[in-house]
Amino acid sequence: MNEIIIDGEPLPFVEGQTVAAALVAAGRIAWRTTRVGRRPRGVFCGIGVCFDCLVTVDGSDGQRACLVPARPGMAVTTGEGDDA
Amino acid sequence: MPEPSDLIVVGAGPAGMAAAVTALAGGLRVALVDSGTAVGGQFWRHPPEHARAAIPTEDLHHGLREYRALCDALSAGRAAGRLDLRLAHHVWSVVREDGGFAVHAVDRCRAPRETAVVLRAPRLLVATGAYDRQLPFPGWELPGVLTAGGLQALLKGGGVAAGSRVALGGTGPFLLPVAVALAARGAEVVAVCEAAHPRAWLRHPGPLLRNPGKWAEAAEYAAALARHRIRLRPRTAIVEAEGDDRVTAVRIASLTPDGTPRAGTEQRVEVDAVGVGWGFAPQLDLLVPLGCALTDSADGNAVVAVDDGQRTSVPGLYAAGETCGVGGAGLAVSEGRLAAGSVLADSGAAPGRGRRRRSAVRARADGQRAFARAMNTVHRLPAAWPAWLPDETLVCRCEEVDAGAVRAARADAGAHDHRQVKQLTRAGMGWCQGRMCGPAVHCLVARGGAYAPAERLVATPVTLGALADRDA
Numbered sequence: 209m210n211e212i213i214i215d216g217e218p219l220p221f222v223e224g225q226t227v228a229a230a231l232v233a234a235g236r237i238a239w240r241t242t243r244v245g246r247r248p249r250g251v252f253c254g255i256g257v258c259f260d261c262l263v264t265v266d267g268s269d270g271q272r273a274c275l276v277p278a279r280p281g282m283a284v285t286t287g288e289g290d291d292a
Numbered sequence: 293m294p295e296p297s298d299l300i301v302v303g304a305g306p307a308g309m310a311a312a313v314t315a316l317a318g319g320l321r322v323a324l325v326d327s328g329t330a331v332g333g334q335f336w337r338h339p340p341e342h343a344r345a346a347i348p349t350e351d352l353h354h355g356l357r358e359y360r361a362l363c364d365a366l367s368a369g370r371a372a373g374r375l376d377l378r379l380a381h382h383v384w385s386v387v388r389e390d391g392g393f394a395v396h397a398v399d400r401c402r403a404p405r406e407t408a409v410v411l412r413a414p415r416l417l418v419a420t421g422a423y424d425r426q427l428p429f430p431g432w433e434l435p436g437v438l439t440a441g442g443l444q445a446l447l448k449g450g451g452v453a454a455g456s457r458v459a460l461g462g463t464g465p466f467l468l469p470v471a472v473a474l475a476a477r478g479a480e481v482v483a484v485c486e487a488a489h490p491r492a493w494l495r496h497p498g499p500l501l502r503n504p505g506k507w508a509e510a511a512e513y514a515a516a517l518a519r520h521r522i523r524l525r526p527r528t529a530i531v532e533a534e535g536d537d538r539v540t541a542v543r544i545a546s547l548t549p550d551g552t553p554r555a556g557t558e559q560r561v562e563v564d565a566v567g568v569g570w571g572f573a574p575q576l577d578l579l580v581p582l583g584c585a586l587t588d589s590a591d592g593n594a595v596v597a598v599d600d601g602q603r604t605s606v607p608g609l610y611a612a613g614e615t616c617g618v619g620g621a622g623l624a625v626s627e628g629r630l631a632a633g634s635v636l637a638d639s640g641a642a643p644g645r646g647r648r649r650r651s652a653v654r655a656r657a658d659g660q661r662a663f664a665r666a667m668n669t670v671h672r673l674p675a676a677w678p679a680w681l682p683d684e685t686l687v688c689r690c691e692e693v694d695a696g697a698v699r700a701a702r703a704d705a706g707a708h709d710h711r712q713v714k715q716l717t718r719a720g721m722g723w724c725q726g727r728m729c730g731p732a733v734h735c736l737v738a739r740g741g742a743y744a745p746a747e748r749l750v751a752t753p754v755t756l757g758a759l760a761d762r763d764a
């Protein structure tokens with residue numbers, strides 16, 4: 209079974225999908241809040257240009273979920289802020 | 293370790309693929325670099341090679357015969373040891389060095405791990421394409437509102453439809469393949485709002501007659517839209533998105549010819565996703581710092597100035613595809629071929645294709661450019677948009693600067709370009725470095741002229757760790 213771990217919870221993905229595609233496929237279209245207005249954000253441009261989709265992957269923050277291929281067991285944390 | 297290359301091509305979209313294949317055919321050693329996990333760029337975006345069975349996307353594509361021919365030629369080049377294909381390599385800087393170029397990239401094939409890589413060659417071709425151009429509207433920052441290209445990228449790269457009831461808006465023929473692809477994946481496309489009127493195409497019979505393939509394509513889309521009962525609404529726009537934590541509805545209005553929403557025509561439509569795009573903005577990040585001359589294109593963008601062989605003003609530097617002006621995948625392929633032909637001629641290599649062949653490609657590119665010019669005339673940005681946009685609308689998504697603040701920077705401080713607005717308001721200072729808000733801020737404050745992006749010395753964020761262990 210292909211699963212990534214999102215905030216401690218397993219999330220299935222299809223081999224070849226990015227972290228963003230796996231989240232959107234599961235109906236999650238927002239996964240962080242902005243620093244200033246605390247507004248929810250998810251994927252916007254889908255190709256690595258807008259930085260709306262930021263997550264932390266295996267401890268590295270500021271990763272664009274739309275560019276990172278999902279890998280089994282990958283630990284993704286979502287949440288607040290874009291300047292961590 | 294592969295042998296040094298004669299040519300580095302950055303960008304493996306239609307332009308870069310065609311260029312690499314032509315250069316290989318002419319006997320050159322080529323390095324082809326792309327940040328994606330597969331070749332194809334935006335138009336032929338595919339899941340990575342090993343995942344094609346798990347994520348079928350063939351039915352969403354056009355021109356696959358040409359794509360496969362290019363892929364086969366690239367594979368042959370690799371097998372012969374003359375093509376160094378670098379996928380998942382993000383180029384963050386390019387510098388001139390010893391009469392040639394040094395291309396600095398990070399290898400992210402085990403993302404988030406990064407390894408620094410430097411490639412060097414006497415000649416460089418930049419074919420980094422474009423991204424969706426946005427005009428903000430109230431609510432465009434709500435989750436579920438995506439760029440039209442973003443919807444398409446999720447579909448073609450991951451087999452995912454971002455919603456089940458989707459409205460599309462903006463301008464340009466690109467909205468049509470997105471609508472059809474969404475429908476093919478079971479989404480209900482409740483509206484396609486096209487700000488222009490397709491009738492305007494009738495004023496450009498020449499370019500249409502020269503590009504019969506475009507007629508066929510348009511007819512194909514018309515049939516597919518009819519089959520899926522998708523309504524194209526001419527001269528309308530999405531003027532607002534509603535919702536709390538995510539988009540739940542859009543407001544759609546008819547437009548006057550200058551792009552003003554007509555009072556009393558507003559309609560509310562419930563949706564769970566939205567796709568918007570107002571044409572594209574070329575990706576010039578690697579080219580601007582090299583100092584190559586830019587020129588105005590008919591769609592309001594500054595693009596790289598090239599001669600009729602795709603040579604930029606910097607010796608040894610070539611550009612092809614949407615960096616030279618937005619005109620679709622067919623034109624990108626032609627320009628890639630022309631650019632590589634110039635590389636072959638300029639490096640004294642035997643041209644892979646005969647002179648007759650080259651003039652045929654040139655004629656084809658001329659016809660495709662005429663079509664692109666007509667497209668840019670018909671699908672202009674609405675002149676009235678800066679006038680009707682409410683002050684509270686967020687313009688810069690990263691730093692959360694609204695239209696009122698941008699207008700104040702112009703009225704109170706005399707700012708009349710996006711760089712000055714950035715200093716005064718922080719619009720364009722965040723993570724995306726103004727890639728998203730730049731064209732919009734330009735429309736709000738500039739007194740005419742084309743939008744030229746600010747110089748960005750780093751094209752993609754790169755960790756200090758990767759820089760420290762760079763094998764330079």
Ligand SMILES: Cc1cc2nc3c(=O)[nH]c(=O)nc-3n(C[C@H](O)[C@H](O)[C@H](O)COP(=O)(O)OP(=O)(O)OC[C@H]3O[C@@H](n4cnc5c(N)ncnc54)[C@H](O)[C@@H]3O)c2cc1C
Binds near residue numbers: 304336469572
């Ligand atoms: C998101 C999106 C989706 C699109 N989908 C369609 C579609 O379905 N149908 C259609 O007709 N048109 C589509 N287009 C329009 C499309 O851009 C062009 O028609 C065509 O793809 C242009 O070809 P190109 O080779 O010039 O650039 P692209 O196809 O954009 O290729 C550029 C390549 O350069 C790479 N690149 C860019 N910067 C770097 C860097 N710093 N380091 C490494 N690699 C880099 C990119 O990963 C990309 O693969 C889309 C555009 C966008 C932005």
Ligand code: FES
Binds near residue numbers: 259
């Ligand atoms: S969605 Fe824009 S960077 Fe990922």
